[in-house]
Amino acid sequence: MTIDDIISRCATLPAADIAKGVNRTLDENNSLVVTAPPGAGKSTLLPLTIMAGTAAGKIMMLEPRRLAARQIAERMAEILGEPVGKTVGYRVRFESRVSEATRIEVVTEGVFLRMLVDDPTLDGVSVVIFDEFHERSINSDLALALVRQSQTLLRDDLRLVLMSATIDATSLCNTLHAPLVESQGRMFPVEVVHADDDTIAMASSRRNADIPLAVARMVSRAHRESDGDILVFLPGQAEIQKVTDLLGDSLLPTVVMPLYGNLSPEAQHRAIAPSAGGKRKVVLATPVAETSITIEGVRVVVDAGLCRRPVFNARSGLSHLDTVAISKDMMTQRTGRAGRVAAGTCYRLWTVATENQLADQRRPEIEEADLAPMLLQVAAFGERDILSLPWITPPSAGSVGKAQHLLKLLGAVDADGKITAIGKQMAAMPCHPRVARMILGCRTKEMRSLACDIAAILEEKDPLTAEESADITIRIGVLRSCRSKRNVGRWQRIAMISREYQRMTGATEDNAAIDADDAGLLIAYAYPERVAMATDDVGGYKLASGDNASLSVTDALSASKWIAVASLYSQSNGGRIYLAAPVDVEQMQTTSLDNVSWNSKEGMVVMRREQRIGKLIVGSKPIHDADKDRVVEIVCDAVRKDGLSMLDWSDDVARLQNRVAAVAAWHPDMELPDISTPHLMQTAGSWLPMYLVEGSRVMTSVTEMKKLDLRDIIWATIPYDKQQEIDRLAPEYVVVPTGSRIRIDYRQGSAAPVVSVRLQECFGMTETPTVDDGRQPLLMELLSPGFKPVQLTQDLANFWRETYFDVRKELKRRYPKHCWPDNPLDAKAVKK
Incomplete structure (x- = not known):
């Protein structure tokens, strides 16, 4: 049959006007984008004319749904006057109607992927047609990426055709470097009637039980106000059944029929077939009726504005179906179903305000779906670097990583991502x-x-x-x-x-x-x-x-x-x-795992050999042969978090830290190490390990680590030459006339180091002691015999000369048995 013969049989279809142009364009290009409104005949007429013209070999035509694949194949066979399975056949999951004479195979996307994996060259295939590409299923995106890869590497003669009713054709053409052929169609006007409230808002608030009731009421209204068959869009089979029950016999003699993928082929045919003369029907359908499937006689559409979408939770690796609002492109396609045969009406169960908030386009499924089936098909195809494929919308690296982990867990791919023997068998099966x-x-x-x-x-x-x-x-x-x-x-x-x-x-x-x-x-x-x-x-x-x-x-x-x-x-x-x-x-x-970890509650390293299933512990027993280096590493990691409670941060440690910090502030050029507590905790792995090991054993408890002389350990982290400099510039003690060694307190935030000493031990001391090679006078905190502060001074000579006598009066009154000389510089210093 020639192109002209086929066009003449379908002259009433708008797609007839572009049929020859499609063939001419395909003769000059290996890729083509075709857009046409719903019902224009692109899915039935164009494949037949391509077969009669451009395609020397077989045509593979991809459909997103089984129901559409069957109906389109049957319609094309009817145009040719042949049974299905001769020139035109179909393959869907668990069902096949093809023969050696078949030149056009209408297949679901999953079936095509398995065929492509078996034969990446697509031997004998001239053209691959992606119908309803706007739905952007993950299988469709993957099939396109693999066909383009095959086209680039193996089959430069292979032709690609992407067909859609509503899609961003400009962006798609730019990505594929493909021309665009458009069919204007012959749509009749459709009046749009909006609801007074929002079924969509109800769904988003999880009041899904209200949806069937709202739809049933709108169907009854549409039945009263309009003529012709009514097509009702609902999100799923459960809602279809509920609306069916709610309508009951109220619309008689009009017949109410369901239409969804799991129906028997006979029931699907009854829903799609034209109504008998003078009779009406209401078809309650899932989104399967949005595109490809033509239901003759429909002049009214009732749209609930909802659909089901698989949502993949990357954190848990689980998927579930969510009821979500449709996008504007889906809304447009559904509305168009009312204007194919005559002027029609579309009743929308949402307000104009809500309509303005709908997304322009549906999101590609690849952005939120479980990628494990896709990655297995890619591995079976022989490709390991999935992100290098020519994607329209590339998958995220994070989602790819999650899917790769699952396939390794299942044994489908090895550590390098190469498919295993059992993985090849898994890829050949029509299931997850x-x-x-x-x-x-x-x-x-x-x-x-x-x-x-x-x-x-x-x-x-x-x-x-x-x-x-x-x-x-x-x-x-x-x-x-x-x-x-x-x-x-x-x-x-x-x-x-x-x-x-x-x-x-x-x-x-x-x-x-x-x-x-x-x-x-x-x-x-x-x-x-x-x-x-x-x-x-x-x-x-x-x-x-x-x-x-x-x-x-x-x-x-x-x-x-x-x-x-x-x-x-x-x-x-x-x-x-x-x-x-x-x-x-x-x-x-189970897997055996030596769990060596720090238990903060018990204050010790816990060492057990565990039998696990994932993160679940089936059984465990203590072990005593854990690797020493690993134990030391665990203790040091614990110090980073719980070091304040694990080690003896004594006053001696604090004084050392303050003394070194003072010298570092006076002499930045010395580049002294940071021995502050936060820094020491964070760097425990560099200074602590050698003190944790005692012969063949490792310290594993707080009790043992508290016994470590942390002051000496920290002092040892400073090079010896710098220790000497610190001791010279900032000595720990000053000697007073009684011979007592009085500790110097290098206080944080103080303007000068402080010496707290009883006034009587300083009799005869004429000059204020200094540190830092005489550059830094000490702040003398002079104490009473009862160790109470009586004076602060950095000028001891002036204190004896001017202030001492006022202080002496008070001290002599409070401590009369003590000696308070008139000339403290000539008096003998006393301890008691």
């Missing part, structure tokens, strides 16, 4: 590396079957509630019971996914009773950092990662001392455990 590691780590068929059941339960919405119990073994038991009776009911999709994993791994269906500890052991394979030990708080647990989490105190599982946690909602004050299983810690692989 954690789940792949759990399944591949099984040694028996029974354990592998159990792992497949656990994987299916973890990947799908929990049919039970955590309020009943967080014990995953209860879910496994119900699944196996339903399966054995061939009545799976709401467990149907979980049973199907388990069956697919069994097929891939050679396991068989097993409906026997399980050992709960086996389930816990498998979960520990997948989440080694989430093995948890009960704390003293009822329902409280500490994870191997060091984080805290809790179970409901009424949950029977909280009686288990050790559990392995499979699902956890992380919060700043500790996580909430949703799925877990008891685990026999004796079956767990």
